[in-house]
Amino acid sequence: MTSEQLIAGQTRGMGELIEIAGKTTELAPFGRELAALGRERSDIVALTADMGRYSDILAFRDEHPDRFFNVGMAEQNLIAVSAGLAKTGKIAYCTTYSVFVSRRAYDFVAIAGAHSMANVKIFAGMPGLMNGYGATHQATEDLNMMRGIADLTIIDPCDATELKQVVRAVADIPGTVYVRLLRGNVSVELDPVTYQFTVGKAAVLRPGGSVGIISTGYMTARALDAAAHVAPQGVDVGVLHVPTIKPFDTAGVLAFAAQYDRVIVAENHKTTGGLATLVIEAMFDAGVIRPVERIGLADSFFECGSQEYLEARYGVDLPRFVRAILQEA
């Protein structure tokens, strides 16, 4: 292929914002909400490991420079310093990419953070296929890894509305929390007036229908888009959003799944060890036996490319959802 043929799609610079056609978006909701929270609470501090620009946390630095600390490219130290701050009564929000928290700083999250119930709130950037820099930068197994840590809360928000609520909620959740961060121009899917994030609770966003989708993270936005896409064909789809991976809302998932003859589970993560595994375990244990189709990533390392290209190639894009709903090959 020539470069002319390839130019239509390319890996973006990490600072480049993801444009979402036809969506209302909000710029840097995490950093702006954290800066606002910092105005209200003097015990909030923020840290990054050279990922300030790419995690939207600089809005906090600009307003509260005396409470912001960039430790440089040292993710183990990021967690250790955050834990130390937490152990003096601060609530330490810290950012790096999800891949560097999970793969590199795991022991520090477990021992310095979770074991001590330290108030370390990790906002882990560009999870799953959201990063176009290939396997080195794509945390496609972070949910699986992190849920192995006892006393750790894990949240995968859907959109800007939920992310901002999570920024505030985690301040009052005791202990260490791992949040999959959405950055840049983040789409607004949920109505801030009617939607309320509650840790440990799944939310039915679309009730009823002939097939139910259980999803987490921004794959919930895709599930809602897919449901809207097939509605004109007379196909009714229910959607359950599961923002909290741990503690897992077993009762909520079972109540939803039991209504359907078949269930689709969708996540920006490998299809093993994450949401699908949790859902299937819960259903099997309770005797709620239904066919389950998994939308997610294979057990593989992935290449560089634009998010649209990677999602289409590896089967987490809108057409993949539509095929699953309609049971097309």
Place this chain on the structure above:
Amino acid sequence: MTTTTHMSPGAPTGADLDRLRVRAYELRVSMLDMAAGKGEGYVAQGLGMADCLAALYFFEMRHDPQNPSWAQRDRFLLSTGHYSIAMYALLARAGYLDLAELPTYGLNGSRLPMSTFDDLPGIEIVGGSLGQGLGQAVGMAIGLRLDGQGSRVFCEVSDGELQEGSTWEALMSGATFNCDNLVALFDCNGVQADGAIHVQLEPVADKIAAFGWDTVEINGNDLVALTDALVNARQADGRPKAIVMRTQPGSGIPTLERRERAHFVRISDDEWQVCRQELEAGRPEVRND
């Protein structure tokens, strides 16, 4: 028990120094009791740290055994959780624990397990996953500075932990964030799990100084040198402080000082008795000033 008055004007001399030596001796007695009772333990490292712990808790640190969670206390972080035998002896002798609880060291279900956990009053972090202490100490130093109450942080780090990259990450941060309320105490005893340290670590003090720390190298079993170094480390000059302590594993008990396999000591009842006699032979006296 008394609360140490923060920052005595200078290093102790005369009878005050003798009393500090007695404190260190008493820590060694308790450690030996625990190890002999169990028949094994990380007692050699603990004996090597006895003088440092005595200098910290009975001379330098601001702390209150009756109020272990006092917000304005100085913090001591034991990064090497397996030195727990030294920490429990210290906590008991300082009044955080009942001395009668020490024989439960290492027993199933005990509050005094082989490695330290932070649910015990007086223990600040979960120690033991080596290389995690100094980074947390940096965070605490920053947090206490934000509080503006003058609290300081003291963190023990072993020479083995200098092999963990995270220790050097923390050294960078301590200097970057001008943590002059942080004192890192490097316990260089020359041994680790597989025996004598063979990894090229030296020159430890030069390396730490090159990372921007105000560094001094001393005999870590010399209470005069220790207290002098702690007094000098009080300077609020924007630089974190490092005290590189050359310590003798088994310090105070010649049989253990000579022992080649010093990382984990397991010896017979008779040998423990010899150790006790050797320790008691070196009991310090308090002179009349």
